[in-house]
Amino acid sequence: MPDPDTTAVYAAEDLYADWLDRARRTPGEPLQVRVGEEVRSFEPEVEPRFTDPDHVQAYVDRVLAHLTSTGATYDDAEGRDLTAIPVRVRARRGRRQAEYDGDGVIAIPPREVGGAWSLRAAVVLHEVAHHLTGAGGHGADFRGTHLRLLEDLGLPVQAELLHTAYRLQSLETGVDGDDRTLLRIGKLLRQAERTTNAAERDAFFAKAQALATRHQIALAVARASAQDEERREDPTYETVQVGERGKRSLARFVRLLLEVARANDLKAAIYSDNTRVTLYGFPSDITIVKALYATLVTQMVADGDAHLRSGAHKADVQEVWDARRRRWASRPVHGSTARTAFYEAWTAHVAERLTEARTRARRQVEAEQPPSASTEVALRAKEIEVVDYFDKMTTEHGVRGTWRGAAYAGAAAPSSWGAGTSAAARARLGSEPGLPSGA
Known part of the structure; x- marks a missing residue:
């Protein structure tokens, strides 16, 4: 049965990727985003880019290791922590699509076949979110997991940008408004408690207060x-x-x-x-x-x-x-x-x-x-x-x-x-x- 949210999610993430591209072209300058009649300003964190699927594999390994080391857990219906299950990255023959196959494998088209568009964290973390959701589709569970993943990786501004893109496509994310803000503040404080890096801890406190x-x-x-x-x-x-x-x-x-x-x-x-x-x-x-x-x-x-x-x-x-x-x-x-x-x-x-x-x-x-x-x-x-x-x-x-x-x-x-x-x-x-x- 087709996923009714897929088209809207892809549209939101195309918008999100475009915003990150704009921010990358003008480093040091706030990114201006129009939301209805309001113009909002963001300073997103730097988005990693990759050279080939092997480089993506190393990044995915670090992502899962980081989640494990900070105590972030993503459980499936059977109670298994999906951060502990390895993910393998392979090259894909086709150039139009990146894909998570549901069995711990992410397929990324390499640069040689025209897959340069997929060799970026915005695409890779979408597939990692599929792995951590423990179920298929692009529904509210997937979107909430994707947002949580960005926050757990210390990327709250990117998370807010993606959340904004979802809202512009009229997509629910499970938690919105005041409750989501308080949850994000709590998440930042828990990250500050867990890290042993003084720079990260200080940054998390500043983000929470802001x-x-x-x-x-x-x-x-x-x-x-x-x-x-x-x-x-x-x-x-x-x-x-x-x-x-x-x-x-x-x-x-x-x-x-x-x-x-x-x-x-x-x-x-x-x-x-x-x-x-x-x-x-x-x-x-x-x-x-x-x-x-x-x-x-x-x-x-x-x-x-x-x-x-x-x-x-x-x-x-x-x-x-x-x-x-x-x-x-x-x-x-x-x-x-x-x-x-x-x-x-x-x-x-x-x-x-x-x-x-x-x-x-x-x-x-x-x-x-x-x-x-x-x-x-x-x-x-x-x-x-x-x-x-x-x-x-x-x-x-x-x-x-x-x-x-x-x-x-x-x-x-x-x-x-x-x-x-x-x-x-x-x-x-x-x-x-x-x-x-x-x-």
Whole structure:
């Protein structure tokens, strides 16, 4: 029985490939794509190209190895993880079609018979998606798998481009709208947790924050539209457990959560013992902040542990009062002081990077569509609504006083401060792909 979606999928992917070709011809310049009356701007990751089917084979092997190493699983109806099943690439005699035969074989026409068009990742990953779907056809399951594959390979902008092409052909992908955005943010954060490469981790965090900012702007505009009244969110609050009473570094964990909240339009009230923080704002923003914080605090603690294990903090000395000898003495910095300084520096620099990612995303939105009065009013209305709600709820909850954090520790442990800054900034922000650039 013919697959009714095949023609539309091929049309969408032809459009997607054309966009990638345009981006390739103008490196460093944003790709402008018209979607209805809106012009959107994309900066897609570099698409690998290949010389022959053997080169494609090496790439497919790396793709499957990457999925396995990062814990991404694609199960078939029998519960088998299809990423663990090898795929063989062979040359095809005909030049018009690339094909997955359903038994782990991808046929690619070589350059010699006119198959240059197929020797690119956009075509090859389509066939890999067939393998990972575990079923034939080009339905919603296949399309969702193809999008997920791009995201799992660290190509979220390409995934968004393909998703846009599907939408222009009126094709469903299983998950759309707000839910898809939150899933993509979660996927980026899981990729950041899994990778051991500092550059990739930093890039995933930046992409997650930029995506969150675009999502927040879109929702703010939707809230201001009478046509979207049924989709309006109302502000709410949620209390996040930071740690147990008496646990060390609670104030530093609170500081990190506050910086993430500030970058995502939330207000916060802190419990006096630093064990909990109540977040005030829109539900989708709270969801994003909780996800970002959970990943960032895990990475901060891991980086801090690695710093202390290295022993680098022992190079610092601290002047302390020796009560027994009644004089000042120089002593090595205690591990807890070094950890505190490390956390402070780590948080300060990550806060800068979140803010930079947010600012870039807002500027990109402005570039796509010059700021209109409605957009500006919507963003301002959102800010006012959150502030008014925060003032109302803190009054009702009897919240008083100002959180002062904890004493600054950077001066006491300068090497740990520097190490914290380096750990949070050793890689540039960007759109590095999840596979090596030579893939």
